[in-house]
Amino acid sequence: MxxxxxxxxxxxxxxxxxxxxxxxxxxxxxxxxxxxxxxxxxxxxxxxxxxxxxxxxxxxxxxxxxxxxxxxxxxxxxxxxxxxxxxxxxxxAPQVSEELQRLAELRDTGVLTPAEYDQAKAKVLA
Structure with a gap:
Protein backbone atom coordinates (compact mmCIF):
# COMPACT_ATOMS: atom_id res chain seq x y z
CA MET A 1 0.00 0.00 0.00
CA ALA A 93 -26.77 64.60 -4.91
CA PRO A 94 -27.86 67.99 -6.19
CA GLN A 95 -30.05 67.87 -9.24
CA VAL A 96 -28.43 68.87 -12.53
CA SER A 97 -31.04 71.55 -13.13
CA GLU A 98 -30.41 73.10 -9.72
CA GLU A 99 -26.68 73.11 -10.35
CA LEU A 100 -27.13 74.74 -13.76
CA GLN A 101 -29.44 77.35 -12.24
CA ARG A 102 -26.84 78.16 -9.58
CA LEU A 103 -24.14 78.49 -12.25
CA ALA A 104 -26.39 80.80 -14.32
CA GLU A 105 -26.92 83.02 -11.27
CA LEU A 106 -23.17 83.20 -10.68
CA ARG A 107 -22.66 84.15 -14.35
CA ASP A 108 -25.41 86.78 -14.21
CA THR A 109 -23.99 88.39 -11.07
CA GLY A 110 -20.54 88.54 -12.63
CA VAL A 111 -18.85 86.01 -10.35
CA LEU A 112 -18.20 83.72 -13.32
CA THR A 113 -17.08 84.78 -16.77
CA PRO A 114 -18.94 83.29 -19.75
CA ALA A 115 -15.93 81.03 -20.46
CA GLU A 116 -15.85 79.79 -16.84
CA TYR A 117 -19.61 79.26 -16.98
CA ASP A 118 -19.28 77.16 -20.14
CA GLN A 119 -16.54 75.03 -18.54
CA ALA A 120 -18.54 74.50 -15.35
CA LYS A 121 -21.69 73.72 -17.37
CA ALA A 122 -19.83 71.13 -19.42
CA LYS A 123 -18.52 69.53 -16.22
CA VAL A 124 -22.02 69.37 -14.70
CA LEU A 125 -23.53 67.88 -17.83
CA ALA A 126 -20.73 65.29 -18.21
Whole structure:
Protein backbone atom coordinates (compact mmCIF):
# COMPACT_ATOMS: atom_id res chain seq x y z
CA MET A 1 0.00 0.00 0.00
CA UNK A 2 1.35 3.34 -0.99
CA UNK A 3 1.52 6.29 1.42
CA UNK A 4 1.50 8.80 -1.41
CA UNK A 5 -1.13 11.48 -1.32
CA UNK A 6 -1.33 12.35 -5.00
CA UNK A 7 -2.85 15.18 -6.96
CA UNK A 8 -6.26 13.53 -7.35
CA UNK A 9 -6.40 12.76 -3.64
CA UNK A 10 -5.87 16.46 -2.98
CA UNK A 11 -8.58 17.37 -5.51
CA UNK A 12 -11.05 14.94 -3.91
CA UNK A 13 -10.24 16.33 -0.46
CA UNK A 14 -10.80 19.89 -1.69
CA UNK A 15 -14.10 18.83 -3.24
CA UNK A 16 -15.37 17.26 -0.01
CA UNK A 17 -14.16 20.22 2.04
CA UNK A 18 -16.06 22.57 -0.28
CA UNK A 19 -19.19 20.43 0.08
CA UNK A 20 -18.79 20.57 3.87
CA UNK A 21 -18.49 24.37 3.84
CA UNK A 22 -21.56 24.67 1.60
CA UNK A 23 -23.50 22.37 3.94
CA UNK A 24 -22.52 24.39 7.02
CA UNK A 25 -23.43 27.60 5.20
CA UNK A 26 -26.85 26.17 4.28
CA UNK A 27 -27.55 25.16 7.89
CA UNK A 28 -26.50 28.58 9.17
CA UNK A 29 -28.76 30.32 6.62
CA UNK A 30 -31.67 28.11 7.58
CA UNK A 31 -31.16 28.79 11.29
CA UNK A 32 -30.90 32.53 10.64
CA UNK A 33 -34.12 32.37 8.62
CA UNK A 34 -35.91 30.48 11.40
CA UNK A 35 -35.16 33.22 13.89
CA UNK A 36 -35.78 36.05 11.39
CA UNK A 37 -39.29 34.82 10.59
CA UNK A 38 -41.89 36.91 12.44
CA UNK A 39 -44.74 34.57 11.51
CA UNK A 40 -43.33 31.64 13.50
CA UNK A 41 -43.98 31.51 17.20
CA UNK A 42 -41.34 30.61 19.75
CA UNK A 43 -42.48 26.99 19.99
CA UNK A 44 -42.29 26.43 16.23
CA UNK A 45 -38.88 28.09 16.12
CA UNK A 46 -37.70 25.65 18.78
CA UNK A 47 -39.18 22.66 16.93
CA UNK A 48 -37.55 23.65 13.63
CA UNK A 49 -34.21 24.30 15.36
CA UNK A 50 -34.25 20.93 17.12
CA UNK A 51 -35.26 19.22 13.86
CA UNK A 52 -32.39 20.92 11.99
CA UNK A 53 -29.85 20.05 14.69
CA UNK A 54 -30.92 16.45 15.44
CA UNK A 55 -31.64 15.29 11.88
CA UNK A 56 -29.78 17.83 9.73
CA UNK A 57 -30.15 16.24 6.28
CA UNK A 58 -33.85 15.55 6.59
CA UNK A 59 -34.50 18.76 8.54
CA UNK A 60 -32.81 20.95 5.93
CA UNK A 61 -34.57 19.19 3.08
CA UNK A 62 -38.01 19.48 4.71
CA UNK A 63 -37.39 23.12 5.64
CA UNK A 64 -36.31 24.07 2.12
CA UNK A 65 -39.31 22.30 0.58
CA UNK A 66 -41.88 23.65 3.01
CA UNK A 67 -40.54 27.15 3.65
CA UNK A 68 -38.07 27.83 0.82
CA UNK A 69 -40.25 30.38 -0.96
CA UNK A 70 -40.88 32.40 2.18
CA UNK A 71 -37.17 32.10 3.04
CA UNK A 72 -36.32 33.75 -0.27
CA UNK A 73 -38.91 36.47 0.35
CA UNK A 74 -37.48 37.27 3.79
CA UNK A 75 -33.94 37.42 2.38
CA UNK A 76 -35.11 39.82 -0.33
CA UNK A 77 -36.95 42.01 2.21
CA UNK A 78 -33.88 42.12 4.47
CA UNK A 79 -31.67 43.10 1.52
CA UNK A 80 -34.10 45.85 0.49
CA UNK A 81 -34.21 47.16 4.07
CA UNK A 82 -30.40 47.30 4.15
CA UNK A 83 -30.35 49.13 0.81
CA UNK A 84 -32.89 51.66 2.06
CA UNK A 85 -30.98 52.16 5.29
CA UNK A 86 -27.70 52.86 3.50
CA UNK A 87 -29.41 54.93 0.84
CA UNK A 88 -31.02 57.15 3.48
CA UNK A 89 -27.65 57.85 5.10
CA UNK A 90 -26.06 59.06 1.88
CA UNK A 91 -26.44 62.76 1.17
CA UNK A 92 -28.63 63.44 -1.81
CA ALA A 93 -26.77 64.60 -4.91
CA PRO A 94 -27.86 67.99 -6.19
CA GLN A 95 -30.05 67.87 -9.24
CA VAL A 96 -28.43 68.87 -12.53
CA SER A 97 -31.04 71.55 -13.13
CA GLU A 98 -30.41 73.10 -9.72
CA GLU A 99 -26.68 73.11 -10.35
CA LEU A 100 -27.13 74.74 -13.76
CA GLN A 101 -29.44 77.35 -12.24
CA ARG A 102 -26.84 78.16 -9.58
CA LEU A 103 -24.14 78.49 -12.25
CA ALA A 104 -26.39 80.80 -14.32
CA GLU A 105 -26.92 83.02 -11.27
CA LEU A 106 -23.17 83.20 -10.68
CA ARG A 107 -22.66 84.15 -14.35
CA ASP A 108 -25.41 86.78 -14.21
CA THR A 109 -23.99 88.39 -11.07
CA GLY A 110 -20.54 88.54 -12.63
CA VAL A 111 -18.85 86.01 -10.35
CA LEU A 112 -18.20 83.72 -13.32
CA THR A 113 -17.08 84.78 -16.77
CA PRO A 114 -18.94 83.29 -19.75
CA ALA A 115 -15.93 81.03 -20.46
CA GLU A 116 -15.85 79.79 -16.84
CA TYR A 117 -19.61 79.26 -16.98
CA ASP A 118 -19.28 77.16 -20.14
CA GLN A 119 -16.54 75.03 -18.54
CA ALA A 120 -18.54 74.50 -15.35
CA LYS A 121 -21.69 73.72 -17.37
CA ALA A 122 -19.83 71.13 -19.42
CA LYS A 123 -18.52 69.53 -16.22
CA VAL A 124 -22.02 69.37 -14.70
CA LEU A 125 -23.53 67.88 -17.83
CA ALA A 126 -20.73 65.29 -18.21
Missing amino acids: SDDFGFWDVMVSIFWFTILLAWISLLVHILIDIFRDDTLGGGMKAVWTIFIILIPWLGALVYLISRGDSMNKRNREAAMARMEMYGAQRPA
